Amino acid sequence: MSRDPLPRLQMRGIRKTFGSTIALGRVDLEILPGEVHALVGENGAGKSTLMKVLSGAHSPDEGEMFFNGEPYRPRNPLEARARGVGMIYQELSIAPHLTVEENIVLGMEPVMGPFIDRKEMRRRALEALARFEHPDLRPDMRAGDLSVSAQQLIEIGRSLAMGCKVLVFDEPTSSLAQKDIERLFLLIDRLREQGISIIYISHFLEEVKRLASRLTVLRDGSVVGTLDVASASTDEIVSLMVGRSVEDLYPRTARTPGETILEIRKLAGASKPVSADLSLRRGEVIGIAGLVGSGRTEFLRALFGLDRVRSGEIVMAGKPGNASPRERWRQGMGMLSENRKEEGLALNLSIADNVTLTCLERFGSAGTVSPTKQQAATQSWIDRLGIKCQGPTQKIGSLSGGNQQKAAFARLLEHDVDILLLDEPTRGIDIAAKARIYEAINEAVTDPKRPRAVILISSYLPELFGTCDRIAVMSQGRLTRAVPVGNLTPEDVMRVATGKADDLPGSSS
Amino acid sequence: MSIRSILTLLGPFLALVVVYCIFGAMKPAMFTSDVALNVLTQTVIVATAAIGMTLIIISGGIDLSVGSIIAMASVAAATLVTEGYPPLIVFGGTIAFGALCGIVNGGLTVGLRLMPFIVTLGTMQIFRGGAKVYSHGTPVNLPFDTTTYKAWMGGSGLPYGVWMMAALVIIMTLVLRFTRFGRYVYAIGSNENTATLCGVNVGRIKMMVYSLGGALAGLSAVMVMAKTNQGDPTTAMGMELNIIAAVVIGGASLSGGEGTVIGALIGALLMTTIQNGCNMNGIPTATTEVIAGVIIVIAVIIDRLRHRRAA
Numbered sequence: 130m131s132r133d134p135l136p137r138l139q140m141r142g143i144r145k146t147f148g149s150t151i152a153l154g155r156v157d158l159e160i161l162p163g164e165v166h167a168l169v170g171e172n173g174a175g176k177s178t179l180m181k182v183l184s185g186a187h188s189p190d191e192g193e194m195f196f197n198g199e200p201y202r203p204r205n206p207l208e209a210r211a212r213g214v215g216m217i218y219q220e221l222s223i224a225p226h227l228t229v230e231e232n233i234v235l236g237m238e239p240v241m242g243p244f245i246d247r248k249e250m251r252r253r254a255l256e257a258l259a260r261f262e263h264p265d266l267r268p269d270m271r272a273g274d275l276s277v278s279a280q281q282l283i284e285i286g287r288s289l290a291m292g293c294k295v296l297v298f299d300e301p302t303s304s305l306a307q308k309d310i311e312r313l314f315l316l317i318d319r320l321r322e323q324g325i326s327i328i329y330i331s332h333f334l335e336e337v338k339r340l341a342s343r344l345t346v347l348r349d350g351s352v353v354g355t356l357d358v359a360s361a362s363t364d365e366i367v368s369l370m371v372g373r374s375v376e377d378l379y380p381r382t383a384r385t386p387g388e389t390i391l392e393i394r395k396l397a398g399a400s401k402p403v404s405a406d407l408s409l410r411r412g413e414v415i416g417i418a419g420l421v422g423s424g425r426t427e428f429l430r431a432l433f434g435l436d437r438v439r440s441g442e443i444v445m446a447g448k449p450g451n452a453s454p455r456e457r458w459r460q461g462m463g464m465l466s467e468n469r470k471e472e473g474l475a476l477n478l479s480i481a482d483n484v485t486l487t488c489l490e491r492f493g494s495a496g497t498v499s500p501t502k503q504q505a506a507t508q509s510w511i512d513r514l515g516i517k518c519q520g521p522t523q524k525i526g527s528l529s530g531g532n533q534q535k536a537a538f539a540r541l542l543e544h545d546v547d548i549l550l551l552d553e554p555t556r557g558i559d560i561a562a563k564a565r566i567y568e569a570i571n572e573a574v575t576d577p578k579r580p581r582a583v584i585l586i587s588s589y590l591p592e593l594f595g596t597c598d599r600i601a602v603m604s605q606g607r608l609t610r611a612v613p614v615g616n617l618t619p620e621d622v623m624r625v626a627t628g629k630a631d632d633l634p635g636s637s638s
Numbered sequence: 639m640s641i642r643s644i645l646t647l648l649g650p651f652l653a654l655v656v657v658y659c660i661f662g663a664m665k666p667a668m669f670t671s672d673v674a675l676n677v678l679t680q681t682v683i684v685a686t687a688a689i690g691m692t693l694i695i696i697s698g699g700i701d702l703s704v705g706s707i708i709a710m711a712s713v714a715a716a717t718l719v720t721e722g723y724p725p726l727i728v729f730g731g732t733i734a735f736g737a738l739c740g741i742v743n744g745g746l747t748v749g750l751r752l753m754p755f756i757v758t759l760g761t762m763q764i765f766r767g768g769a770k771v772y773s774h775g776t777p778v779n780l781p782f783d784t785t786t787y788k789a790w791m792g793g794s795g796l797p798y799g800v801w802m803m804a805a806l807v808i809i810m811t812l813v814l815r816f817t818r819f820g821r822y823v824y825a826i827g828s829n830e831n832t833a834t835l836c837g838v839n840v841g842r843i844k845m846m847v848y849s850l851g852g853a854l855a856g857l858s859a860v861m862v863m864a865k866t867n868q869g870d871p872t873t874a875m876g877m878e879l880n881i882i883a884a885v886v887i888g889g890a891s892l893s894g895g896e897g898t899v900i901g902a903l904i905g906a907l908l909m910t911t912i913q914n915g916c917n918m919n920g921i922p923t924a925t926t927e928v929i930a931g932v933i934i935v936i937a938v939i940i941d942r943l944r945h946r947r948a949a
Contacts, residue, residue, distance in 0.1 A: 435834065435835065453837070454834060454835060454836070454837045455837035455838070455839060456837075457837070458836070458837040459837075464835060466831075466835055471829075471831060472829070472831040472832060472835055473832060473835070474829065474832055475824075475825050475828035475829040475832045475833070475895065476828065476829065477828050477895045477896060478824060478825060478828045478895065482821060482824070482825065483832075486821070486825055486832070486833070486836040486838070487836045487837055489818045489821055489822075490818065493816070493818075496817050496818050496819065497816050497817050497818075498816055498817060498818055498820075498821055499816070500815070500816070540836070
């Protein structure tokens with residue numbers, strides 16, 4: 130690496146241990162002025178710990194840091210921000226009842242005597258907001274009324290108002306819609322042009338390739354390589370991340386579609402979907418592509434009885450009619466929520482309770498439940514799916530995201546449903562866990578005795594093309610026919626998803 | 639029972655032992671069986687209602703009206719006795735009456751999707767006022783020759799009420815741990831959306847929880863009547879706070895999903911011990927209130943620390 134421009138930020142030999150666990154083993158990282166530097170690695174690789182050291186939330190056991198060549202050792206995040214290192218976390222820290230400007234100056238309000246200097250506050254807020262070229266965002270708006278993407282801007286504005294020269298983005302796109310993601314990318318480009326250095330943490334290599342000039346791969350608490358993004362292939366990056374060459378991430382054994390077990394005709398929900406037709410057969414995976422907000426999730430929710438069905442017909446295993454989630458589970462349909470924390474899991478209950486919640490009646494007679502039986506059943510899924518945990522009684526909230534998701538998936542397998550509705554099953558989880566879930570999906574639909582059927586929602590096209598047999602696209606509440614993947618290109622799907630085309634090409638199946 | 643939940647209980651239990659011993663050191667009479675028996679007996683009323691409150695709090699709810707339910711149900715119980723009904727009817731009727739109050743709370747909370755805090759803040763006034771209206775603001779006294787209920791809260795040896803409390807604690811502990819209903823209560827309190835997604839009939843379980851809470855408040859009211867020989871519309875003023883405090887001291891989380899019945903019992907015993915201990919040492923009532931308040935705050939702080947360490 131050329132030594133020419135003085136690095137904006139240097140981390141040298143950073144080591145951090147928690148008890149006997151080595152979270153970081155002598156990590157070096159160097160960020161140049163005005164560069165977007167991506168930080169990638171599986172969950173638990175040490176990205177968050179490294180950033181917590183950088184932001185002063187953790188103090189390192191060993192190692193030193195320099196900011197613009199001067200020693201830098203923040204004792205807390207506020208001090209780090211004052212020195213010029215701002216963090217934009219995945220979970221936004223916005224006070225919803227305060228205004229945009231109050232949020233921007235939060236914690237460093239300009240004062241005149243005992244009073245807030247409102248003029249100065251307005252000036253600083255406007256100055257920060259001016260960088261966004263986002264005319265809809267005014268300083269006197271209530272933060273809670275704004276969209277997630279606008280709230281994220283407030284958070285960025287807060288760091289900019291403080292004069293931060295290094296901004297750390299931790300999975301910033303995970304809660305954004307597609308158009309907001311593109312907007313955020315443009316903003317990051319602009320910030321870089323203004324000489325601000327950006328550390329960008331993401332699971333999505335596409336994003337990394339779009340934004341970053343260099344990337345550093347962390348694995349097991351060590352840097353395994355720093356690459357120039359332009360010359361690195363995706364396979365190269367992934368194999369560095371997982372520590373082995375990329376075999377086929379999407380296993381696919383021969384599938385033979387069997388009888389139709391779900392027939393959906395002209396399904397319409399409260400506002401979305403407007404109209405959806407689909408027929409699902411045993412032994413196949415149907416993918417639903419579409420932008421966030423197009424009605425994909427609402428489609429599954431209406432189908433599963435979580436949201437109201439306005440009109441249309443659902444025939445499940447020969448029986449027509451709408452049903453409550455309880456009845457759907459009984460009929461052999463299970464759903465994995467896209468929102469693990471808010472809906473998918475009861476975080477302070479055990480893994481066993483979460484996995485068996487839908488079918489407690491199988492673990493005892495006359496309303497009783499035997500914890501021993503629950504735990505035994507759960508243990509078998511822990512082994513089969515490779516859920517890393519201390520045992521079935523561990524609180525599920527203390528697991529990593531990937532392991533939580535495996536457990537949420539295990540709930541459908543334990544209930545032994547015929548139809549698995551999977552809403553973004555691999556979002557925000559590490560590659561090893563993704564691979565395991567793809568395997569489990571493939572095993573479910575190719576079970577020789579009783580092949581299951583899967584409806585899979587995903588925003589990630591390679592995942593859809595890798596796992597599905599047919600793909601349908603949801604666009605503004607309308608679902609297209611499901612077309613065999615062999616007849617499709619990602620461009621075909623994107624054209625429909627973004628409204629540039631009305632229907633997928635190719636013959637109906 | 640996992641090591642974790644034993645640890646959760648151990649905290650309040652140790653606190654109880656320590657507080658009891660401190661008062662004992664100041665006044666050795668605390669260690670006599672008479673006083674111990676007295677503490678147990680005095681705990682029955684709060685503990686019985688606290689068992690129901692534990693379920694409500696685990697499910698993520700709250701019931702501020704429980705003190706008022708006790709008052710109103712005690713008037714109902716005393717009225718039934720003065721009308722000459724046999725104990726079976728008095729017990730059954732009062733419990734059913736309490737359950738009915740719980741159904742009102744549950745119905746408003748579930749049916750109209752209102753916050754239980756606000757709903758029960760309202761019904762707290764309604765039930766209290768209702769009791770006063772019905773009894774014209776004066777207690778309903780039991781006939782002088784009524785002796786049937788004495789043995790529940792007094793007399794020689796362990797009163798029936800203490801046995802009942804112990805039995806309830808055991809039964810409800812088993813219900814919470816080993817029945818579908820119990821596991822659903824925890825699941826709803828931990829994450830209502832997850833419970834819905836998993837096909838749990840959230841509304842029905844909540845209705846059951848609130849009516850069970852009311853029923854136990856009704857049973858508690860019979861104990862109040864047995865102890866005081868009357869049904870007083872002004873009794874149990876502010877007792878809802880002692881009941882909630884007992885549950886929280888016992889390790890329940892007001893945000894739901896956590897808590898145990900045994901914990902609530904220990905919490906209730908701790909509160910009674912403080913009251914009795916202060917009483918026997920001649921500490922004025924006002925000071926006793928301060929001490930009880932401090933203990934509650936400490937319990938909350940310990941709970942907070944425990945969670946932070948777990949996170």
